[in-house]
Amino acid sequence: MPKPQAKAPPLLIDAMLGTLARRLRWLGYDAEYRNDLPDEEMIAIANESGRVLVTRDRVLAGRRGLSSLFIVSQELEEQVQAVVDTLGLAHAPARCTACNGDLDPLTVQQAMPLVPPYVARTQTEFVQYRRCARVYWPGSHWPALQAWRQISQE
Numbered sequence: 134m135p136k137p138q139a140k141a142p143p144l145l146i147d148a149m150l151g152t153l154a155r156r157l158r159w160l161g162y163d164a165e166y167r168n169d170l171p172d173e174e175m176i177a178i179a180n181e182s183g184r185v186l187v188t189r190d191r192v193l194a195g196r197r198g199l200s201s202l203f204i205v206s207q208e209l210e211e212q213v214q215a216v217v218d219t220l221g222l223a224h225a226p227a228r229c230t231a232c233n234g235d236l237d238p239l240t241v242q243q244a245m246p247l248v249p250p251y252v253a254r255t256q257t258e259f260v261q262y263r264r265c266a267r268v269y270w271p272g273s274h275w276p277a278l279q280a281w282r283q284i285s286q287e
């Protein structure tokens with residue numbers, strides 16, 4: 134089992150843990166989720182991309198030469214706690230909960246064509262996720278960014 138680090142390693146989340154994957158992204162973890170691959174491919178992806186495989190499959194987690202975290206609990210909050218306790222906090226901005234994309238800040242000028250006119254007139258802070266190009270501003274997704282700021286100032 135990996136030791137806690139200053140910054141959590143990237144993760145590969147196994148089937149049955151999709152809700153956990155989305156929550157971890159919201160908390161800033163780089164959490165790729167695959168539920169359509171055989172064990173051998175999951176192991177290969179985890180090893181090639183340097184990801185810790187997070188799984189509810191005890192046998193898979195115990196495979197030799199694999200960095201893994203076996204999730205015992207079926208409760209989301211306990212699953213999150215297990216990741217935080219074992220791997221440490223992400224210490225990174227929230228990632229897109231839908232696609233695990235990283236984010237970039239946007240200027241008002243950059244955001245203007247991408248958001249409704251009312252939003253462009255009234256908001257000054259925007260971020261865009263690189264992979265799916267979704268744009269967010271203070272409101273819906275923003276609390277996650279606030280949470281990151283608090284974490285990063287600790």
Ligand SMILES: [Zn+2]
Nearest residue numbers: 229232262265
């Ligand atoms: Zn996205």
